[in-house]
Amino acid sequence: MLKLLKYEFKKIFKSKFNLFIVFFAFSVCTYVIMDQLNGMYMSDVYEYINFEGKQMNSKEMIIYIDTFWHEHAGVLNDDFLDEIQNLKQSIIHEHEMDVLDEEAMIRYYGEDYKELDMALRNQEVSSEEINKLDQQLVAFYHPTSGGSYADIDTPQILYFEDGAHALKPIYKNMKMYRLLNYLFQNENEFEMLVHRESYLIDKKENLKMGFLENRFTDQIELTPKMIEKGNEKFLNNPYTFDSTVGADLIVYFLSGSNVTLIYVTLLILCLILTSNLFAIEHTSDTEQFLISSVKNKQVILAKITTSILIAIGIYIIYLIELYSIVNARVPIRNLNIVCTESFVQFMSTYKEVIGIALWMLISSSLATAALSSFLSCFTKSRFITSLILIVGMLMLELFWPYTILNMLNPFKMTYVYFYQGFNFVEVNGHVIRQSTLICSVWLVINILLYLSIYFWKKRTRLKNG
Amino acid sequence: MIQLILFEFKKIFKSKFHILFVILVICYSFYAMTNSVSFYMELYPSELAHLPFQHQKFVTLENEELTSKDVLRYIDAYQHEQAGEGNQAYFEKLMNEKEQLMEKFEMYEIDEEAMKKAYGENYLDIMEAGEQKKMSEEEVLAYIREIEERNCEDHICYMDDPSVELTNEGDLTQFTLKPLYKNKEKVLALNALYANLITYSDKFYERDQYLIEPSFIEKNELNKDIFLGNIPEKTKDQLKEEHLAYFNHKYIENPYTIDSNVANDLLIYTFGFQGPVINQLLFIIVILVLTSNIFSIEKTNQMEQYLACSKSGFKQLTIAKIIAALILAIGFYAIYFIGTVLYISSIVPIRNLDLVSMIGVNYLYTYREVLLMFMALIFTALIAAATLSFFLSCLTKSRFVTILILLTAFFLPYFMKGIEAFIFMPSMMIYGNDYLSFQQSMVGTDLLNVVKIHELVLPLSVFVTGIWLIVCVILYACCYVKQRRHHVR
Structure with missing residues (x-):
């Protein structure tokens, strides 16, 4: 059997x-990962400054954030919240980020900026004048290829709900706020996790979305059992805290919405390699020999096993590649920490997020391999097989994205972020993740497809025999 | 071969x-x-009449209910009869015709029945209370919810559905009720018949007003009311005088026929x-x-x-x-x-x-x-x-x-x-x-x-x-x- 597999x-x-395609596909993956890693936290328009006043590139920024949070690793509790609040305030204070930059204010708004600010607050300035001033301030925006861009250190007119206006204050070392904002972007999430009992979903009277507030897309109708399960998952999240930069990067490349190119490439690779398994016998005119051979059964089993091994192998290689690249850039630390990415909705730790992602990706790959083997077995042509599967999968996603059939589309399954988070379904009173349901359905379909191949090929032999 | x-x-x-x-x-x-x-x-x-998309009943001016193909044929035949050259006289003729039809079909008259059905029997009292700020914020909010439940299917309200309109922005207690006019279904027909004709003739007889001056680029005034409509920021930066000259030339040289x-x-x-x-x-x-x-x-x-x-x-x-x-x-x-x-x-x-x-x-x-x-x-x-x-x-x-x-x-x-x-x-x-x-x-x-x-x-x-x-x-x-x-x- 091993020998047959080898053959x-x-x-x-x-x-x-085929060799070229394998090399090309993994080169595309490496390129996309490296490209996105180099562009992470970076902007073509403005610069990132650390608290020592030094400009940083993407690599330095990633390491800086990682080291910063690893130094403050510990347990999520009230002391931790106080500590990060104090830390933030001390950074602001130390670097005079709350001291008005008089020079910049005069440069942007003019010598009499204080009077102007007062007049704006007291609603003494006409709307025409405000518009004119607004237009003048555009000159200080960051120029981009698509126009200009207002950011943290650019002057602006602030608008209040009561109709009053004000000049946006420009503080000293304002550029450091970019890094500060990145470092403390999860403050609210930390607070929710520390006081988790107050953020549970409550549907008894008026629906209180709790930890799902602003994170829920209304795609699923919440049932009491789902709420119970969600609350339980949220409450059972670990209290550990450490730097999650490395883990975030792994999650980004396994579940992110901006890496579709990687998954299209890997899916097509899987299709190319598996579509020829059965068709090759027809092309090389060896089909007749196999039909009359007693070992036909073993050959079919070897082909099925190869198809499964290829499907799994592709993603194992991709994971190793991804892990090596990310780990070379930043250490991947504790994975038993609750993931605060918005699409995860506090429903999983990093370990679980990565597990779900791999489960979905390998299922999608296995589904592609099974379909491809099945079709090539019937059509005896890798051309027709690839055509039907590529056109079918991509067009289903493009033109009928919300159909049930597309939920089972192997290509759609690579949009892993879609299946993470509060994405439960109720089957016979049991609440399970949608990803589990889809993968289980595909597991059954895969078994059926492989069995049909096996029996069909076996029957062919018997008939001819 | x-x-x-x-x-x-x-x-x-x-x-x-x-x-x-x-x-x-x-x-x-x-x-x-x-x-x-x-x-x-x-x-x-619905698109012609600038209504939100929904399957609405289409009733002709002659009170005949039409569906799909017949609606298109009806609009086409009516508009073809009105064909002409887009100038001021034509525009005024269209506006007068539309006005006369609005009056003929009493489209300016409030439909009391529909108002009662949408806002309740005491809608006049509520309107008065809204004018004189007699209702508290909670009462107004409860009333808005009641109207939504009564008139909007599945809590999805469209622009032409009955609603409470605030007369003083930010103040919930000062409001009025959206008036519902008679022959509402004919408004759709009338708008569908005249919308295109009026828009085109209006634009045509004042065509010069919407031309683009080359100086608009320098003065950053491309957001003015020009025939091109809204131009995205990135495109504005790419526009040169030659482009504008081309646009103006094409716009002016185009036929005036409607x-x-x-x-x-x-x-x-x-x-x-x-x-x-x-x-x-x-x-x-x-x-x-x-x-x-x-x-x-x-x-x-x-x-x-x-x-x-x-x-x-x-x-x-x-x-x-x-x-x-x-x-x-x-x-x-x-x-x-x-x-x-x-x-x-x-x-x-x-x-x-x-x-x-x-x-x-x-x-x-x-x-x-x-x-x-x-x-x-x-x-x-x-x-x-x-x-x-x-x-x-x-x-x-x-x-x-x-x-x-x-x-x-x-x-x-x-x-x-x-x-x-x-x-x-x-x-x-x-x-x-x-x-x-x-x-x-x-x-x-x-x-x-x-x-x-x-x-x-x-x-x-x-x-x-x-x-x-x-x-x-x-x-x-x-x-x-x-x-x-x-x-x-």
Whole structure:
């Protein structure tokens, strides 16, 4: 059997085209990962300054944030909240980030900026004048290829609900706020996790969304059992805290919405490698020999096993590649920490998020391999198989994205972020994740597809025999 | 030569898979086309009347209830009767007619019954309380909820549904109730009949007012009320004086005639908008499948060696293959185009195509120009797909590799947004409207719909079409030379 497996792999990798495609696909993955890593926390328009006043590139920024939070690792509790509040205030104070930059205020708003600010607050300035001033301030925005861009250190007119206006205060070392904002962007999430009992979902009277507030997309109708399960998951989250920069990067590349190119490439790779497993016998005119061979059964089993191994192997290699690249940039620390990414909705730790992502990706790959083997077995042509599957999967996603059929589309399954978080379904009174349901359905379909291949091929032999 | 071309076609259509695929795609395309036309017919009157999309009852001015096709025919016949030259006298005539009809059908009179049903029997007292701020905020909020529950289906309220309107912004206690007029259903008919005519004639007789001054660029005043409508920031930065001169020239030179646009809009919608675009994409895939086999079939059938040593055969055969690929590309679309035009003509007559259109950029092109540009883009997309497939299959001699490379490349722009070069991708060229308007396109970025080459300003669609035609000629020439060299060797 092992020998047969070896032969199948040999047949696949004998083709220079297949070898090239494997090399090309993993090169695309490396390029996308490196490109996105280098662009992370970066902007073409403005610069990032650390608290020592030094400009940082993407690599330095990632390491800076990681080291900063690793130094403050500990347990999520009230002391931790106080500590980070004090820390933030001390940074602001130390670097005079709350001291008005008189020079900048005069440069942007003019010598009499105090009077102007007072007049704006007292609603003594006409709307035409405000518009004119607003237009003048555009000159200080960051110029971009698509116009200009207002940011933290650019002057602006502030608008209040009561109709009053004010000049945006420009503080000293304002550019450091970019880093400060990145460092403390999860303050609210920390507060929610520390006081988790007050953020539970409550549907008894008026619906209180609790920890799901601003994170829920109304796509699922909440049932009491789902709420119970969600609350339980939220309450059972670990209290540990450490730097999550490395883990965030892994989650980003496994679940992110901006890495579709990687998954399209890997899916097509899986399709190319598996679509020839059965078709090759027809092309090389060896089909007749196999049909009459007593070992036909073993050959079919070897082909099915190869198809499964390829499907799993592709993502294992991708994971190793991803882990090596990310780990070379920043250490991946504790994964038993609750993931604060908005799409996870506090429903999983990093370990679980990565587990769900891999589960979905491998399922999608296995589904592609099974479909591809099944179709190529019937059509005897890798061309027709690839055509049907590529066109079918991509067009289903493009033109019928909200149909049930598309929920089972292997390509759609690579949009992993969609299946993370509070995405439960109720089946026979049991609340399970949507990802579990879809993967289980595919597992059954895969078994059926492989069984049909096995019996169909076996029957062919018997008939001819 | 004709015989060689015929042989090529025979080779292609000998395969059952090809015949099945072609039949399926043609059948599906006509089904999708008729489906999208039906969808459009439901949507069109509401769009004309600027109403939120919903399936509304359409009642004519003669109190006859109409559905889908008949609505379009009715609007078309009425607007055709009103046809004329867009000047001030015409505009005033239309406004007077509309006003008279509004009075005739008592559309200005409050419908007491409807008011009671929507706001309650005591609606007059509530209106008074709202004027005199007699109700507390809580009471008003409870009343708003009550109205929503009573009048909005599934808590989704539309603009023309009964509602509470605040008269002093920010103050909940001061409000009035939205008036409901008599003959509400006739408002839809009247707006659908006059909306286009009034908008066009209003714009036409004051055409000069909406011209763009070259100084607008320097003064950053391109957000003024100009005929181009809203221009995205990025496009504003790219606009030069030559572009503006081109826009102004086109705008002023356009005809002033006003007539029914119903069939024209339907025609444009069917060929250049996102609804039925799947048809065009399917045609591209069919062309890829059929043409990818033109060269590789010789290798599969082990005919290459025979052809390589034939003196005149290979040369003529290559030309026959090129012609066959082109006929396939043009032929399929011609079938679809003729079928669509015949279907639309059977619904509503196609009248004057030389009318100014609001498709793409407002009032810039006539329907004929828009249609020609859409057609040119789609034809070019098909020819480009055929050429690329032909060229790659000539190089790789494998239809599997050819189809794999091209399908991946054609689907890539759907998943990688923001790359402007993708406007040259055949799979993007089927979104004709993106090439005419300033709004964000399928490639994920705002496009400037004109291109300046030295002193010449061209529409983007013409530029893309032109570039592709040159590339196609070069690729065909390469195929020809490669095959010839092969023979000499």
